[in-house]
Amino acid sequence: MQEKIIFLADLFKNQALGGAELHDDVVIKYFEKKEAFYEKINCHLVTTEYIEKNLDKIWFISNFANLSFTSIALLSKKAKYVIYEHDYKFIDVRNPIHFKDFLVPKRNIINYNFYRNAKKVICLSKMHRKIFQDNLNLENIVNINCSMWSDEDLSLFEKLQHSNNQKDLFAVIDSPNPLKKTKETIVYCENNSIPYELIKSKKYTEFISILSRYRGLIFRTNHPEPTPRVAIEAKMLGIKFLSQKHLISVAHEDYFDLKGLAMIECVRKMRENALKKISKWCNE
Amino acid sequence: MKKKILVKGPVLSQSGYGEQSRFALRALKSREDLFDIFILPTAWGKTGWVWEESEFRQWIDEKITLTQVLIQRKQLHIDLSLQVTIPNEFEKIAPINIGYTAGIETHICSPQWLPKCNDMDKVLVVSNHSKTSLVNTVAQATNQQTGESFPYKIETPVEVVWENTPRHEPEEIKELKLTTDFNFLAVSQISPRKNFTNMVRWFVEEFIDQDVGLIVKTNLASNSIMDWEHLEKRIAALISPYSERKCKVYLLHGDLTSGQMTWLYNHDKIKSFVNIAHGEGFGLPMFEAAREGLPITTIGWSGQLDFLHNDGKDLFNKVDYTLQPIQQEAVWPGVLEKDAMWAHADQGSYKMALRKAFKGYDEMKARAEDLKGLVSDKFSDEKLYELFCDSIYKPNPDLVKWKEKLSFLEEL
Numbered sequence: 008m009q010e011k012i013i014f015l016a017d018l019f020k021n022q023a024l025g026g027a028e029l030h031d032d033v034v035i036k037y038f039e040k041k042e043a044f045y046e047k048i049n050c051h052l053v054t055t056e057y058i059e060k061n062l063d064k065i066w067f068i069s070n071f072a073n074l075s076f077t078s079i080a081l082l083s084k085k086a087k088y089v090i091y092e093h094d095y096k097f098i099d100v101r102n103p104i105h106f107k108d109f110l111v112p113k114r115n116i117i118n119y120n121f122y123r124n125a126k127k128v129i130c131l132s133k134m135h136r137k138i139f140q141d142n143l144n145l146e147n148i149v150n151i152n153c154s155m156w157s158d159e160d161l162s163l164f165e166k167l168q169h170s171n172n173q174k175d176l177f178a179v180i181d182s183p184n185p186l187k188k189t190k191e192t193i194v195y196c197e198n199n200s201i202p203y204e205l206i207k208s209k210k211y212t213e214f215i216s217i218l219s220r221y222r223g224l225i226f227r228t229n230h231p232e233p234t235p236r237v238a239i240e241a242k243m244l245g246i247k248f249l250s251q252k253h254l255i256s257v258a259h260e261d262y263f264d265l266k267g268l269a270m271i272e273c274v275r276k277m278r279e280n281a282l283k284k285i286s287k288w289c290n291e
Numbered sequence: 292m293k294k295k296i297l298v299k300g301p302v303l304s305q306s307g308y309g310e311q312s313r314f315a316l317r318a319l320k321s322r323e324d325l326f327d328i329f330i331l332p333t334a335w336g337k338t339g340w341v342w343e344e345s346e347f348r349q350w351i352d353e354k355i356t357l358t359q360v361l362i363q364r365k366q367l368h369i370d371l372s373l374q375v376t377i378p379n380e381f382e383k384i385a386p387i388n389i390g391y392t393a394g395i396e397t398h399i400c401s402p403q404w405l406p407k408c409n410d411m412d413k414v415l416v417v418s419n420h421s422k423t424s425l426v427n428t429v430a431q432a433t434n435q436q437t438g439e440s441f442p443y444k445i446e447t448p449v450e451v452v453w454e455n456t457p458r459h460e461p462e463e464i465k466e467l468k469l470t471t472d473f474n475f476l477a478v479s480q481i482s483p484r485k486n487f488t489n490m491v492r493w494f495v496e497e498f499i500d501q502d503v504g505l506i507v508k509t510n511l512a513s514n515s516i517m518d519w520e521h522l523e524k525r526i527a528a529l530i531s532p533y534s535e536r537k538c539k540v541y542l543l544h545g546d547l548t549s550g551q552m553t554w555l556y557n558h559d560k561i562k563s564f565v566n567i568a569h570g571e572g573f574g575l576p577m578f579e580a581a582r583e584g585l586p587i588t589t590i591g592w593s594g595q596l597d598f599l600h601n602d603g604k605d606l607f608n609k610v611d612y613t614l615q616p617i618q619q620e621a622v623w624p625g626v627l628e629k630d631a632m633w634a635h636a637d638q639g640s641y642k643m644a645l646r647k648a649f650k651g652y653d654e655m656k657a658r659a660e661d662l663k664g665l666v667s668d669k670f671s672d673e674k675l676y677e678l679f680c681d682s683i684y685k686p687n688p689d690l691v692k693w694k695e696k697l698s699f700l701e702e703l
Contacts, residue, residue, distance in 0.1 A: 104697070105370065105386040107690050114412075115386065183366065195700065227700065229368075238703070248703050253696060258703045 010087075011045035012038050012289060013061055016069035019047060024211060026154065026236045027093040030131075031069050033155040034091070037282045038067075043289075050074040055081055062086055065289050068125075069093065083124045089289055090125045092135070093233060097122055097143055102186075102230040104254075109138045109231060116142065123147070127288040134256035135233040149288065151281035152260050154234040156274060163212055164243040164271050167219040174204070177249070178221040180237070181205035188227040196225060215240060223247025228254050238263075242270045294684050295327045295368065297358070297385060300375025301335035302351055305514065305546075307393060308335050310575055311417065312375040314454040315391055316351065317672070318679035319373075325684060329358040329367060333376070339513040342546060373683065374411075378404035378425075379625055381411050389683060390414045391452075394421025396484055396570025396593055397617060397631035401624075402430035405445055414449045415682055417573040418594035422449050452679045453597065454573055455670050458582065461557055462550030464543075469558075471504035471539050473649060475565045476555060476585070478508045478576035481522070483621035485568045486636060488529060491540060494565070495530055497642040498538035503649060506561065508543040508552075508576075519544045552576075556583035563588055563648040563655065567610055567636035569617070571595050578670070581607075584663035586655035588644050592634040598666050606662040608648050608655060611640035 018025070020032040038044035045064050048057070050073040058081050066088035071079070082088055095101050099117050103109040122128050122139075128148045130136035136150035156164075179192045189205070196203040203225065208214040218224060224241045231254050232238075238257050241248040245267040252258050262273045296319065300312035319326045332355055341348065361367035371387035374380070378400070381390045390411040394400065405428065408414050416422045425445055432443035475494065479485045487509070494505045507526070511518050526542055547555075555561060556579060564580035566589045571577070574595035581587055581598055588608040589595060599607040612634040622629045648655055668674075 099383055100386040102386070104694075107687075107693050114410075183364070186368075223702075225700070227698075249700050250703055251697055251699060252701055252703055253699075255703060263703070 010043075010063070010065045010290065012043050012067050013045050013064045014038065014047040014067045014069070015050055015053065015071065015074070016047070017050050017071065017073045019049070022049075024209065026234070027070055029156075029211065029236070030093070030154045031091070033157055033278065034067070034282070034285065036157070037286075041286065043286070050078075053078045058082060058086065065089065065126075067091060067289065071096065079118065079121050083121045088125055089285075090122060090128045091285075092128055092130050092139070095138070095230075097139065103138055103142070104230050109141065111142050119143065126291060129285065129288065131233040132256035132260060134231065134259045138231060149284075151277070151284060152262070153239060153257060153274060153277045153281070154236045155278045155281065158275075160211075160215075161243075161271055161275055163215060164240070165268065167216065167244055168267055169245070173222065174220050175202070175222055177201055177203045177223050177225045177247075178206045178218055179203050179225050181207040186229045188229055192225055192227045195227065201225065215244070219244045219246070221246060223249060226250040230254065232256055239270070239274060242266045243274065293325060293327045294370045295329065296683070297329045297331060297367070297369045297372045298375065299331040299372060299384070300333060300391075301338075302330055302332050302355075302375075303340050304335035304338045305341055306335040306338040307572065307575065308375060309338070309341065310456055311391065311393060311454050313341075313347075313351075314456070314675075315373060315375055315679065317347070317457070318676040319683070320347075320350070321672075321676040322680045325680065325686075328354055329361070329369065330354040331358060337512040339515065339546075343548060371684065377626060378407045378414070381407040383410055387412045391416075392421065393417050393572030393594075395424050395627070395631070396420075396568070396572060397627060397633045398424060398614060399428040399628075399631055400424050401626055401628050401631075402428065402443075403625045404428070405430055405443055408445045408447050408449075411447050413682070414445070414447050415452045415679075416449060417452070417454050418571075418597045419451055420570070420592075420594045420596065421572050422451050425449055450682050451597075452682050453670060453675055454575070455672065455675055456575060456579060457549065457672075458579075459549040459553055461554035462548055463554055464547065464551050467506075467541070467543065469504060469506075469541065469560045471502050472560055473502075473652075474504035474506055474541075474558075474561045475563050475588070475645070475648070476506045476508070476561050476580070477565050478552075478580075479566065479568065481509055481511050481525070483618055484570065484627075484633075489636065489638070489641075490565065490567050491526070491529055493638055493641050494645060495533045495536055495538055495540065497645050498649075499533060499536045502537055502539075504539040504541055504560075505565070506541040506543060506555070508547070508555070510544055514545050552579060553583065556580050556585045562586065562652055563608070565589070565645070565648075566595070567641055568593075569621075569633035569635065573597070578666070581659070581662050582666045582670070584656075584659050586648060586652070586659040587662075588648050590634050590636050598670060599662070601662070601665050606658055606665070608644050610644045611637040613637065 014035055020028045050071050066086050068088055069091045098111050099115050130150040139148045182189050206217050223246045234257050265273050301309045302312040319328050369385045372385035373389050375391045388411050394416050430443045431440050433440050481487045511522050563586045566577050570593040572594045577595050590610045590612040614632045615635050616632050
């Protein structure tokens with residue numbers, strides 16, 4: 008009989024609209040559909056009593072920055088859990104860019120036992136997995152090949168194919184997050200005489216609709232992106248995507264030269280495969 | 292590629308660590324092409340705050356404000372931290388963390404400092420003495436799993452980068468009226484480490500029948516009026532048994548500008564600088580006096596030797612000492628441990644050295660002038676800033692090349 012899953016994360020889609028939360032939501036819906044879902048809980052609300060009471064469940068652990076040290080230790084020792092990794096929480100600064108070839112000195116490695124004792128550590132792409140493997144050298148690190156989108160979102164991308172309102176400009180994401188390097192991207196566009204506009208929206212569908220009107224997206228980042236979603240989104244919209252190849256993990260996946268409907272279809276298939284794999288890893 | 296560096300330390304306090312923090316900032320500021328500087332100010336005990344207005348102070352204030360704004364917006368992402376403090380307070384707050392400490396004035400440091408230093412990627416110190424006391428400390432640690440005991444010491448690289456202060460042109464202290472023609476100068480807080488009581492008492496005993504002065508620039512903790520009131524009573528009590536004395540003790544208290552300190556070191560009636568502290572991390576006031584060519588009377592141990600000793604020669608008036616355990620009242624768990632030792636100046640030798648400084652002034656002055664040239668050269672801003680910045684970050688050509696490769700944009 009399939010064991011029930013507790014989904015653990017710092018935030019969920021109804022609390023924040025980041026890439027990790029959107030991605031997690033697809034997985035949660037899948038578990039619900041499979042009737043494998045027990046409940047979801049924010050990391051900061053997890054107590055030792057809660058853990059002890061639910062040791063018969065499978066713990067599916069997404070972002071866990073707010074999980075207490077005691078909870079990490081207890082889960083590590085007693086629980087059956089899978090870590091669904093969205094960045095690099097094995098590094099004290101969560102960013103391997105500071106170290107040549109992304110090889111992190113041992114003194115900067117944290118949560119090693121938490122990763123080691125997991126049933127599986129699921130990375131989001133081959134490159135993401137390689138960075139984990141090169142640094143942690145564990146047997147339980149696996150990967151899917153892409154982030155995930157709901158059918159509803161994929162329909163939106165289908166509708167937006169060949170948008171008639173194409174502007175002969177590049178879009179630059181207007182973000183206060185320094186990892187997204189908005190300022191540096193503006194400087195890059197200006198130095199290279201690339202016409203651009205800043206775009207932003209708090210509503211996901213609106214943001215994608217805005218993006219679809221541009222010739223392309225210029226995206227600079229300051230860490231090796233495990234996917235990033237926006238790269239695939241640009242490809243699904245059929246617009247150009249300019250970025251740093253060595254920091255864009257999905258750029259190293261076999262399917263990355265697809266675009267438009269072909270990419271949408273590929274993403275749909277990869278999602279189904281990934282969800283099956285996740286289900287299998289949870290129940291191994 | 293610039294490094295974003297967060298300097299955490301008592302940058303605005305009137306204390307040794309305050310001076311050290313400001314030295315670090317001046318050095319980093321000399322290479323703003325390499326460093327984006329952010330400042331997180333901390334307090335230092337009960338010491339007062341710097342009050343002089345200057346361009347440098349304005350620059351510090353702007354950096355502090357910017358840092359606070361970025362922290363509140365959660366937008367401060369630093370490459371490395373520089374933590375100016377005692378090692379107990381070192382913490383991992385950046386991808387690369389560097390501690391900059393005065394170390395300890397005893398022959399070994401507290402075992403508690405070792406793991407904290409090992410948390411750092413590098414430890415910078417103000418003198419060879421500071422380095423020696425850190426790297427010579429070996430604690431016995433126990434492996435929690437096997438119960439096996441093993442020696443534990445600092446593995447992190449420790450580098451000597453020294454420090455200095457900016458020199459300002461002399462500025463008169465109008466209130467200071469010296470009635471004695473030959474005066475010693477001491478600049479020291481009153482604390483067990485500074486050996487202040489013996490320094491004053493033995494001076495009075497040596498010159499009880501002579502018209503010689505000792506100017507003490509001091510305080511108990513800060514430059515406040517309350518501090519002055521306590522201090523005056525304490526000094527009066529210290530010298531009251533010597534009611535027949537001819538010598539004078541002048542008490543200087545309160546905020547002085549750097550220019551006023553330069554004026555003191557160059558005053559034509561101030562002939563020697565005296566210090567018999569049990570140990571110094573570096574000894575900034577002694578350094579400043581040496582830089583001005585004032586003869587120095589002190590012990591031949593601890594941080595000051597880096598600038599008072601050159602090419603096998605002691606360029607100061609030496610006081611003998613013995614290394615002995617620190618006094619009970621100086622024990623400060625986690626900082627000054629009871630089994631640590633420091634120098635205890637020999638009373639007779641100190642008195643003889645004072646006499647020698649008084650009688651042999653011309654010879655002392657000639658030697659101090661030689662030292663002045665050496666100090667000005669070896670500890671110049673140019674040399675120290677370069678050494679300091681290289682110790683913090685010297686771009687590794689391989690890493691620079693790799694990061695350039697990562698930053699290249701292309702259509703994917």
